[in-house]
Amino acid sequence: MDETPLERERRAKVARWRSERREPYPWSFPGRVPTEDVRTRCLALSAGQEAEGDPVRVAGRLHALRVHGGTAFADIDDLSGSLQLILRADVLGEGPYHAWMGDLDSGDLIGAEGRPALSRRGEPSLVATRVELLAKAISPPPEKFHGLQDVEERLRRRYLDLLSSAETRARFRARSVLVRETRSFLDEAGFLEVETPVLVPLAGGGTAQPFSTYSNYLGEEVRLRIALELALKRLLVGGLERVYELGKCFRNEDLDVTHSPEFTMLEAYWAYADYLDMKGLVERLYARLASRVGTLLPDVPAAQEAAQAFASGFHTVDFVEELEHRSGISRLIERKPSELREYARAAGSTVPDDSPPGVFLDKLFEHYVEPHLLRPTFVLDYPAVTTPLAKRHRSRPGFVERFEFYYRGMELGNAYTELNDPDEQFRRFEEQLSSRVEDRFAYDEDFVQALRYGMPPATGIGIGIDRMVMALTGTFSIKDVILFPLVRARLP
RNA sequence: GGGCCCGUAGCUUAGCCCGGUAGAGCAGGCGGCUCUUAACCGCAAGAUCAGGGGUUCGAAUCCCCUCGGGCCCGCCA
Incomplete structure (x- = not known):
């Protein structure tokens, strides 16, 4: 399989992790809760406030990373929704913080441990005291704002769409x-x-x-x-x-x-x-x-x-009444098959002439009534x-x-x-x-x-x-x- | 079966009518930045323009064929 330069770059990070005896594809991330739980706990906080109590663990796919020098905002997605992680050099330590900034790529699956907090701007967040790589993404995800627009790719590779x-x-x-x-x-x-x-x-x-x-x-x-x-x-x-x-x-x-x-x-x-x-x-x-x-x-x-x-x-309608009403054709039931055929032809149907008469009625119904059954x-x-x-x-x-x-x-x-x-x-x-x-x-x-x-x-x-x-x-x-x-x- | 439309970098796209060496944003690389949320600023890099053939001095652009896809109509149900 051909690799793009982007993929080679990410693969090099995997190789570097392995050479440092760190596992880019670990086995599990125990004790994680849905990000929804964190958002719920944030409801009780005011802007800039951090929750008291035991830290919580969340996991998901990284889909945006905004780095501002010593603070970074990482958005992760799990099935329950999206959550912003706040990563700080003074919390994680200068060394680990800068290492993570170099190692993380959008699309990576990561875990984080920390306390729920509302950012100063009021965004529900988790201030991370610990970060773990759970699975390195070699191939980059679709563009973050527009997403995957190509209909064919959405169907053939539904995982990317999802x-x-x-x-x-x-x-x-x-x-x-x-x-x-x-x-x-x-x-x-x-x-x-x-x-x-x-x-x-x-x-x-x-x-x-x-x-x-x-x-x-x-x-x-x-x-x-x-x-x-x-x-x-x-x-x-x-x-x-x-x-x-x-x-x-x-x-x-x-x-x-x-x-x-x-x-x-x-x-x-x-x-x-x-x-x-x-x-x-x-x-x-x-x-x-x-x-x-x-x-x-x-x-x-x-x-x-x-x-x-x-x-x-x-709402309930009668098949014949509704068809007569919509088509303006009266006494439908008494019509000969040849008459029904002509009406169906007039409505644009090309079914064979020797079709059973019911087929013509179906065609008339499709043409005159179905579009109105909203x-x-x-x-x-x-x-x-x-x-x-x-x-x-x-x-x-x-x-x-x-x-x-x-x-x-x-x-x-x-x-x-x-x-x-x-x-x-x-x-x-x-x-x-x-x-x-x-x-x-x-x-x-x-x-x-x-x-x-x-x-x-x-x-x-x-x-x-x-x-x-x-x-x-x-x-x-x-x-x-x-x-x-x-x-x-x-x-x- | 008939008609119309689409395919340009990993992704989102401009350029196509009217032919003159393909332009951007995101993602990625390097540098800067401690409250951003499509973050921002600077630098560098990235493209057999779906594939094949033709016309032309010159084709992403015009023509033909093929592949893949979408929509409408018909048929089928």
Whole structure:
């Protein structure tokens, strides 16, 4: 690996330390507290005052060093935030102080021991009585003020993005907390978290293109799952009643601002309940997540906006009513497929002429309605032609019991009262198999067999976790909520 | 699949239209400075201008190709 002159300079410092029998990469730094603790203790102090009592130990990455002759101000970052260390020649000793000024570089991981103090200018600080190098940084960090601007570098080398951006750290921390809250919420609601296979002989539950690989043991091709649905419904047949899985699914499709080939899906299935029960569950889940994000990201306006929006509840619209209202097209349900096709063409869609009529309705909805679904909104009761796998509506002929929900024009999830009639399921699989446009549909014969044993009436939902995090953290690209998004390998 | 845009020092960038030996800030080196916080002041150093080819006396700049990336549209879901 090529070294820059800067890196050679830093490596020389490591060599010098070693020659002096000092360790540039020590083993631990016991007794350290988060810098947050120091900031908290500083609240009780007045400017220029130093706290009494035992010294405390903090550790973090050095990101700025301002040297004023015999006093230096060193800013360190840890996960809890940033803290200024005050290093003084008269406290550390002239010799050690000047040695540290020569040895320290931004990016180094250091530890310090000392007393909390407010600087004369009122900055929460730690007056260091002792400094330790915990790991020498050979490569310099990104520029301190602008940070890492290159989008490609941010994605390919996320560690640089994280170490130079407190905002990025806060966003991914928020993601972890939101996922944990989601799990707690479902656990408390009596759902059982399960793990089903990622490697499957047949990638069912949708018509996305799967990734393929090969099992040496089986001597067969296997695929990566595209959805969790069919495995989880089998568990309902098996009597697990309330189950969910939160895990990776894979679709061999394009990556754009709302799609990633590898993404995190939550699916939950709830026996003896229907889609309106699920609607209530979603609303409660999002209210809880909103209250968490409000305190997690106090400095992110879009996150605060999302927190408020979800806290005040969802708005509900009817699929057909809303589409007729927005498009100005009346009596949509009575229209012939050819008419729907013409309307879809007029809206700019280029889907094939022989697509099922539901496809045209979907295109019209995408074009006329989705951009307007800015507030958290449930879209309720879809025409049956748009949705092959939901149960028919109990009181509205030609419709199914289904809702999707949206925020800022982005689809966040999709729920049904699930189809559990095995013969009906078989017919719909057959239809999909015979449809020219869905030639990559995988027929899972054993799933129909499972339904023959009886699946309880149930509701189910799929929620894209990446999009959920985007919505709640006010992020506009899915790549900004995935730590290591898929990128092309760099040729040597 | 179609269109638009970007790639200059470790990082952030100016220069590109209108061709004439690449200019700065941060970081790093040396010197100064005991309350700064994008610290400051002085000195010196650092660049196959993404890669390849072409036009030209001369290319970071104009043209073509390749690589990597971003955005929009379409498709997919």
